[in-house]
Amino acid sequence: MDFKGLKQGYKINVKTSIEVVEGILINDKKDILVLKLNNGYNIGIEKSNIRDIRVVEKSEMVSNPNGKKIELNKNLPKILILHTGGTIASRVDYKTGAVHASFEPEQLIEMFPELHEIANIDSVFIGNIWSDDLRFKHITLIAKEIEKNISKGYKGIIISMGTDNLAVGAAALSFAIENSNIPIIFVGAQRSSDRGSSDAGVNLVCAASFVCNSNYRGVAICMHSKSSDITCDIFSATKTKKLHTSRRDAFQNINTESIAMVDYKTGKVSMKQENYSSGEMKILPEFEDKVAILKIHINMNLEQFKFYKGYKGLIIEGTGLGQIPFTKNDGVTEEHEKIRQALKEVIESGTVVVMTSNCIFGRVNMDVYKPARELQELGVIPGEDMLTETAFVKLAWLLKNHPNQVKELIGKNICGEISSRTMYQNISQFN
DSSP states (O other): OOTOOOOOEEEEEEEEEEEEEEEEEEEEEEEEEEEEETOOOEEEGGGGHHHHEEEOOOOOOOOOOOOOOOOOOOOOOOEEEEEESSSSGGGGEETTTTOOOOOOOHHHHHOOOHHHHHEEEEEOOOOOOOOGGOOOOHHHHHHHHHHHHHHHHEEEEEOOOSTTTHHHHHHHHHHHHOOOSSSEEEEESSSSSTTTTTHHHHHHHHHHHHHHHHOOEEEEEESSSSSSSSEEEEEEESSEOOOSSTTOOEEEESSOOOOEEEEETTOOOEEOOSSOOOOOOOOOOOOHHHHHHHEOOOOHHHHHHHHTOOSSSSEEBBBBBTTOOOOOOOTTOOOHHHHHHHHHHHHHTTTTEEESSSSSSSOTTTTTSSHHHHHHTTOOEOOOOOOOOHHHHHHHHHHHTTTSSHHHHHTSSSSSSSSSSOOOOOOOOOO
């Protein structure tokens, strides 16, 4: 079999001894052809098994972009993309999987040509930040950049961020920017940019389509609905969690449904729920730093609770309906009496303590069991059905911006973080 006429970027049809596959040639190695299939995944085919090859389309790889300014189309709306780093900020031709080592915003935009048919794109490079290094000051920086640009006639703003803490960043910004009058959409990529199965392009294009083809107002997240490149979901910024380390459909709504679904090929937007944002827009971008999360597990000791004495706020991620080791009921649980006293001292020091659950779905109910009722008497506030991370950023935001109303507002819905009732969800996401 002659492989000499093949070039990277060609769409080819390959017949092997057992099947026929079609895809884009990413790599022609010594013994293997690597193709990107239509579903976005890569496949390696041993050359010794190939019986026939037919070139379907002689499409070329995208060459290294030169960063030229893009001509504006007066008939299209404007979108601002704020780049904060992460996998999506890597230089990759997502059609072929070719990598280009550059993080310049203009060059990133050129890698996704579909964007220029959807909107006129402006770009601001905030920084190349790993989302694992995300701090409240980064959220403040993003919020202030939005404040500087929000009155410039943009139809919406897209924020690129690494996926590990993307949902937390989106939740924090939801509180920092109250009642946004335009869509502010967080976008990430699960697959690294040196892989042909990168989801960066699809997520970014769907986010732009959603901005231009809907009247949504507020902060949200755009990521793959399923593992294939068909649709993206628009997820709630305050009720979404990353549930898988590497799958492209790793994000899922928790205790709610998607805001919308976007068809990648057509750009069609199917709305599923109403906007959260209404009223006058306010930007309050500051957060209290001295707030923490304590995860409950077996075999805890009083020192783990005493450590937070003097903190402004503490989220306890309890078990089940909102429990902690709190009761002495035999000879080996004497430590629990000490934990009770340590937590009492933490609350008396002025720390606002809120209870969430280590269960992903459902809500806390601290009226069911006696220990939880005693926790409430001590001053622990039920966190309703808030995700632990969302409760954390909300508490930090309230302590900084509404210090005299924290206990009143922490249990009230501000931007979609608390549901009035717990909806039924099929929790078998990955099947």
